[in-house]
Amino acid sequence: NAGVTQTPKFQVLKTGQSMTLQCAQDMNHEYMSWYRQDPGMGLRLIHYSVGAGITDQGEVPNGYNVSRSTTEDFPLRLLSAAPSQTSVYFCASSYPTGIEEQYFGPGTRLTVT
Amino acid sequence: EDQVTQSPEALRLQEGESSSLNCSYTVSGLRGLFWYRQDPGKGPEFLFTLYSAGEEKEKERLKATLTKKESFLHITAPKPEDSATYLCAVQGGSNYKLTFGKGTLLTVNP
Numbered sequence: 001n002a003g004v005t006q007t008p009k010f011q012v013l014k015t016g017q018s019m020t021l022q023c024a025q026d027m028n029h030e031y032m033s034w035y036r037q038d039p040g041m042g043l044r045l046i047h048y049s050v051g052a053g054i055t056d057q058g059e060v061p062n063g064y065n066v067s068r069s070t071t072e073d074f075p076l077r078l079l080s081a082a083p084s085q086t087s088v089y090f091c092a093s094s095y096p097t098g099i100e101e102q103y104f105g106p107g108t109r110l111t112v113t
Numbered sequence: 114e115d116q117v118t119q120s121p122e123a124l125r126l127q128e129g130e131s132s133s134l135n136c137s138y139t140v141s142g143l144r145g146l147f148w149y150r151q152d153p154g155k156g157p158e159f160l161f162t163l164y165s166a167g168e169e170k171e172k173e174r175l176k177a178t179l180t181k182k183e184s185f186l187h188i189t190a191p192k193p194e195d196s197a198t199y200l201c202a203v204q205g206g207s208n209y210k211l212t213f214g215k216g217t218l219l220t221v222n223p
């Protein structure tokens with residue numbers, strides 16, 4: 001198993017550009033989520049999904065869109081990048097049995113200039 | 114709103130010098146408290162889940178304990194390879210959301 005994979009590892013965008021961060025898992029996990037990690041702020045939940053076709057907002061959803069068309073994939077879209085979205089983004093997945101540890105991907109470091 | 118506070122922010126130990134990291138939390142209906150380890154440039158790696166006060170779990174030199182208000186991660190005779198940021202998170206209520214603390218950066222010098 002590859003676990004949770006994320007692409008790209010690094011990305012530089014100009015303000016106003018759009019892009020999609022990719023996340024895939026091969027563990028047949030129903031639950032997937034996106035976090036951002038900023039210095040001094042800890043990990044903050046952006047969006048999450050409890051299954052294909054079901055998504056919900058987390059703590060900091062503004063400026064981000066998600067969709068979940070398959071169990072394996074959970075892409076995060078930035079429609080119009082802003083410097084405040086400079087961060088490290090982590091995707092995670094787990095079984096949705098209520099209380100399960102999450103498996104994290106390696107992260108995408110995004111810089112918006 | 115669930116809250117997690119970790120202390121200290123940073124801790125420097127000599128190899129073999131045991132210590133503890135603290136995670137204080139407020140949550141409505143604790144469903145689970147999680148400890149993760151994060152190495153520089155990598156995603157968090159799961160260590161433990163604790164479900165109820167009084168529970169303890171161990172893994173090698175690490176031992177996690179839980180009370181109704183806080184959790185401790187005890188590190189016994191640490192080695193340099195234990196150097197990492199340790200994250201605490203809670204899951205409360207009837208949802209799947211995790212609330213993370215800001216972490217404790219542990220450095221173990223040889």
